[in-house]
Amino acid sequence: MEQLRTNLIQYSSEAGSIALMTxxxxxxxxxxxxxxxxxxxxxxxxDADIVMDAFEYxxxxxxxxxLPIQIYHEQLQYDFVVVLDCNxxxxxxxxxxxxxxxxxxxxIDHHVPDRDLIPCDYSYINTTHVSxxxxxxxxxxxxxxAMAAPDQLYVAKAIYTTILNDTNNFSxxxxxxxxxxxxxxxxxxxxxxxQMHQSYxxxxxxxxxxxxxxxxxTIKPLYQGRILFMYSSLEMLHRNGLTxxxxxxxxxxxxGSKGVDVIVYYRETAPNDYRLSLRSIILNxxxxxxxxxxxxxxxxxxxxxxxxxxDIEKEVLNALVAQLKVWDEENRS
Numbered sequence: 010m011e012q013l014r015t016n017l018i019q020y021s022s023e024a025g026s027i028a029l030m031t032x033x034x035x036x037x038x039x040x041x042x043x044x045x046x047x048x049x050x051x052x053x054x055x056d057a058d059i060v061m062d063a064f065e066y067x068x069x070x071x072x073x074x075x076l077p078i079q080i081y082h083e084q085l086q087y088d089f090v091v092v093l094d095c096n097x098x099x100x101x102x103x104x105x106x107x108x109x110x111x112x113x114x115x116x117i118d119h120h121v122p123d124r125d126l127i128p129c130d131y132s133y134i135n136t137t138h139v140s141x142x143x144x145x146x147x148x149x150x151x152x153x154x155a156m157a158a159p160d161q162l163y164v165a166k167a168i169y170t171t172i173l174n175d176t177n178n179f180s181x182x183x184x185x186x187x188x189x190x191x192x193x194x195x196x197x198x199x200x201x202x203x204q205m206h207q208s209y210x211x212x213x214x215x216x217x218x219x220x221x222x223x224x225x226x227t228i229k230p231l232y233q234g235r236i237l238f239m240y241s242s243l244e245m246l247h248r249n250g251l252t253x254x255x256x257x258x259x260x261x262x263x264x265g266s267k268g269v270d271v272i273v274y275y276r277e278t279a280p281n282d283y284r285l286s287l288r289s290i291i292l293n294x295x296x297x298x299x300x301x302x303x304x305x306x307x308x309x310x311x312x313x314x315x316x317x318x319x320d321i322e323k324e325v326l327n328a329l330v331a332q333l334k335v336w337d338e339e340n341r342s
Contacts, residue, residue, distance in 0.1 A: 010148045013117070013133045017091070017148070020113040020130070021050060024089035027057035028079075028111075031141075032095035033102040034284065035064060036258070037174025037209065039094035042117075042141040044072050045167030046093065049149045052156045060085065062102055065252045071208045072167055081107075088112045094141035096134055097123040097304060117144055121295060123304045136306070139183050142171025143191055150194075158199070165195040166205065173209050177261045182290055182308055210261075216249040223249075224259055224274075232330050234268045238322060240275035240283075260288050271329050275318060283321060286311045292332045297325065 021027055029047055031039025043059045050057050058079040066073060079085065081104050090111040096118045098105055108114050114129040119138045126132075138144050146153070146168045153164055172192060176184045196202065213221070224241040231238060241259065246252070260274050272288040285303070287294035287310050295310040303312025314321055 010133070010144070013115075013131070013144075014148045016115060016131045017050075018053065020089045020115065021053070021055040021057075024055075024087070024113070026087045027055060027089045027091070028060045028085075028087035028107055029057050029091050029093065030060045030101065030104055030107070031093050032097075032100040033062055035061065036094075037069075038140045038142055038171040040066065040069060041072060041167045041170035041174070042093045042145050044069075044076065045142060045164045045171075046091065046145050046149075047076065048160055048164050048167070049145070049152060049156075052160055053152065057091075058087070060087075060104060060107065062104070068209070068212070069170070072163070072170065074163070086110050090114045091117065092127055092129075093117045093145070094119070096120060096126055096132065098125045098127045099302060100304075101127070117141055119144060120305055121307075123299065137187075139185065139188050140171035140175040142168040143187065146191055146195075153198075161198040162200065165198040165200040169195050169200055169202075169205050170209055173205065174258075177264065178206060178210060180261070180264060183306070216251060220245055220249045220251055221259065221262065225262060228263065230269070231326060232333065235270045235333060236326065236329055237263060237266060237269045237272045238275070238326075239263065239273070240277070240318060242277045243280070258286070260286050264288060270333065273325055273329070275321065277318075278313070281317060282313065282315050283318070284311065284313050285321075285325070291336055292329070294329075296332075297328050300328075 029043040031043055047057050047059055058077045060079045060081055063080050087107055088111060090107050095101060096116055108127060116127050116129045116132040118134045119136055119141055121136055122134055153161055172188055176188055223245045224239060227239050229238045260272050263272055270289060270291055274286040276284045278284050287297060289308055293307045295305055295307050298304050298310035298312040301312040301314050303310060305311055
């Protein structure tokens with residue numbers, strides 16, 4: 010990680026403009042990692058913009074403090090671009106142009122390297138880390154110790170958010186010793202874990218809870234109850250006065266369900282366009298996500314897919330049943 014820090018500092022010092030960005034449909038790891046790195050670079054004397062597609066970040070209001078969040082437009086151009094929590098060029102959308110025109114590009118990620126990798130001068134991709142935020146923390150741990158107390162607390166909240174998001178509040182199978190070690194260090198900066206849980210996971214409006222209830226009501230157990238399907242529609246969103254980015258991660262509400270080996274959540278993003286979230290403790294669901302241009306991790310992946318819900322469900326079900334049969338055969342005692 011020393012080389013990652015060296016390159017980040019070198020390219021920042023040479024750049025007249027710096028952009029930090031993550032994948033489309035940003036989550037609590039990619040977005041919060043950008044926020045944390047932004048504050049660290051500012052401490053080191055470098056100004057940067059966080060460049061996003063338009064999205065609703067009300068969930069992160071406890072972190073958004075007059076930050077220079079720049080909504081992408083075609084005229085934007087930066088000398089140095091840092092992409093966090095993503096290594097696939099197709100997952101940064103229109104902001105691909107920023108990579109193409111930048112003098113230097115660094116990629117920081119913890120996902121399995123995908124096809125169509127982002128062209129860059131340097132990449133740090135390590136799948137053993139639970140979040141991109143942890144990579145940022147490990148890279149700049151000594152710099153964080155030298156920051157003013159308010160900045161230390163801010164960075165701690167940002168990094169802890171990445172951990173909460175990618176471990177699902179320490180309940181996912183990827184929760185390991187490093188997760189607890191880093192979390193312990195973050196608490197030393199004044200972070201209060203119970204407040205973070207409340208801010209990130211529990212601050213729902215009545216409309217959002219009603220939407221959650223409607224989505225949970227779609228639960229369909231398949232293949233002897235080992236596969237759980239659920240979905241949310243645009244109609245549900247509109248009926249509750251919500252936007253497309255609201256409550257995009259609902260799998261955590263059903264993880265650990267008795268007898269369930271695989272969870273599939275379909276979120277309608279446009280007519281006949283769905284965002285799939287796949288979760289499994291035993292299967293490599295990343296294989297299905299990659300087939301449809303997505304990706305992630307072995308046990309937690311996502312992708313976008315077009316078609317009728319009935320056809321998509323049939324295709325994904327067949328793929329999952331085939332994997333389960335292979336797993337059963339390999340693990341037959």
